[in-house]
Amino acid sequence: MSVGIRHDDLRRRNRAMVISAVRRAGQPSRTEIAATTGLSHSTISAISADLIQEGILTESKASEPTTLKRGRPQIGLALKPEAAAVLTVVLSLNFLSVAVIDYAGQVIAEEQQRLDTLVMPRDELIGECVAIVRRRLQDPDLDVGSVARIAMGIQGITDTHARAMLWSPITPLTDIPFADILEREFGIPATTENDCNMMAVALQWRDPERYRDDFIAILLSHGIGMGLVLKGALFTGTHSSGGEFGHMIHRPGGALCRCGRRGCVEAYAGNYAIWRSAMKMSEDAEPVDVGDADMRALAAKARAKDGPEREAYRRAGEALGFGLGNLFALIDPAPVAMVGVSAAAFDLIEPALREAIAQTAGGQYSKSISFDTEPNELPLIREGCAMRALTFVDQEIFAPGGQARAGLGKNVA
Amino acid sequence: MSVGIRHDDLRRRNRAMVISAVRRAGQPSRTEIAATTGLSHSTISAISADLIQEGILTESKASEPTTLKRGRPQIGLALKPEAAAVLTVVLSLNFLSVAVIDYAGQVIAEEQQRLDTLVMPRDELIGECVAIVRRRLQDPDLDVGSVARIAMGIQGITDTHARAMLWSPITPLTDIPFADILEREFGIPATTENDCNMMAVALQWRDPERYRDDFIAILLSHGIGMGLVLKGALFTGTHSSGGEFGHMIHRPGGALCRCGRRGCVEAYAGNYAIWRSAMKMSEDAEPVDVGDADMRALAAKARAKDGPEREAYRRAGEALGFGLGNLFALIDPAPVAMVGVSAAAFDLIEPALREAIAQTAGGQYSKSISFDTEPNELPLIREGCAMRALTFVDQEIFAPGGQARAGLGKNVA
């Protein structure tokens, strides 16, 4: 059962709340923080004095010099960029990308690299990941001690505790405990999470208006992935990252999926499936990699005239629609973000998708469901990883439960 | 964003935790409570003294007189039955049932009634519900003032806030705000929740060993319903009670479902669907009501010899299996409880069900998924309603946030 609240937890939680309020609002004054948290001015004053003294926050007068109001001007509080740093690692099909991000969320260094994930042996894949991280950490401009967290976003299934990649479409390898490997190698706490979940996290930060409590991020790429936020929190499975939307069964015994099973949504809506269908290949044909450029050309052809290309997108829409409908039967409808190269072809997908949804339990709301598209998934994934890592630092390092803060926040008087 | 923790919340939460510990453990000593909550002995002592003085808890020495240990004997703490009472209302197909339950969870009065829900006009249906509740409340043995909550469990979709029935298979009527109606009528806070969700709540209390953090309760009856507990909490949709497992699409464009759509899981696995299939009727045939006795006879026939009856159960198993597989793709596998009259025929359903799951994303775990059966849903639903109402009293009335407790817990010195 849930444990009691000790008296000292109180300050810890309220500290975390103040930090979180600053991260969310940008440069709020103490008064604003008091308003959003519901705590009294005196409490906010005390906590923020602590945080400034510990080098976690700074005062920044430049809060809207335009607002010429009477009264004592507000002093904006901001996250101190030097308070800490985090490192993000994004591993996707044939592509590895690393970035170093300061405590305020600004990218301060990055590096990208192509690699043949599909054929690399285990040691090599791990080795490349470790090597690129090491290169970034050895950057003389970077204070290695300030790097408080490594967050990895990876295409594939991860475990609930964000320790390992369990299975991935980008490599035949399974069960790689990336988080443990990185921690052992660099002595920095690390996590490994599903890329689509990170996309969802990023959307929540980018547009909290639209993506607040309940929404769905769907990656339309080689495969189909999903990140789900319910009641404000990232939804994961009981054991794994969960949300394997792409592998819900659309047609029992149907088209061959990359995962080896038949009839999955992905076997109709993944890039390879659209391609296979447009080329009039058999539904049993082995999935092939299709480049983004080829997919864009395919979409152009489908737009130009009716034919097998257009039909392929129509079938993709149908599969996505029934899948979404089934999802809506469980969780009710919510705003959807379509991300990835095929999101740019959403105009070809949408009609059949809506028609399919209308035939499902979510159908009553079919018209009111709103879709948004974002063709570029990589920046989203990185952003999500960064925010995940930064909020961890906020909560666990700068508002710790019991044990002292490590070497960070060192600008203490 | 989540609101700050005020200083007074602390005591409130810890009070709630003590009450909850007592409800869970039965007759724990103060020391045991200190252990499970993680709070200090002195705090538990202070809080329980308050609660006893307010007439919410009582000391009950009779805690295992067998344990002859050295040292001061423990004093068991128990919920004081007279501290409050709750009333449960269970409305299902052609059946209405009400019970009054004391604060310790014992049924102290009950009443049941048949009624033709399918054909009753709106006023009459509401009227009967109000009337049966009024009769119970007018019982001279009952102190009406102690009734702190009414919890209604209803077959059908309810809204997230547990205010209204939105849609139900037991009546053509829609959008009946039962909670508001009961509150207005009796001036007692009320809720209206989905029956399968209440089943899940009850299972969690009955067997917390097996049904703790993640599990699924599926009602196999005229229709197919589901209650889902994830990460220890009841899972509901964003707008409605959600979990419309029975109306996930199993075969696009397939058999006619009671809901008017085609290919739903229920259209293969609901009692009417099994019946329709066993009688070799068309998949487009209008759903008919089948009595429990007829279903039991059907199952017996299916067990006796191979034929259309056995095939009907096989197809039901297949539909349930693909449905569960799709669910498992999203949330990972979890223990399942099959409840309702067709749960007694689970032996006929299981083989095809497991085979179907094996073809889905959850398939890897197919063997390890464990099923349990419980043919009688009514007691479960009532128990769930009772626990829901009682924990509400625990949390919101006896550990209130700010405003004083109403007239309850009146045995104050």
Place this chain on the structure above:
DNA sequence: AGGCTTTTTTTCGAGCCCCGAAAAAAGACT
């Protein structure tokens, strides 16, 4: 320019709450 008004921020004392240590209580054991 100097005093007044307004708004933000800090200071201060009061009131709670939790905790640890010590004391008290209540039997069992010898």
Place this chain on the structure above:
DNA sequence: AGTCTTTTTTCGGGGCTCGAAAAAAAGCCT
């Protein structure tokens, strides 16, 4: 009857938040 063991209560100390009041830092107005 005295000692031991375990549970429960009591008591003092340290923290935390809060409200009120004071201080600070402007703009406004005569």
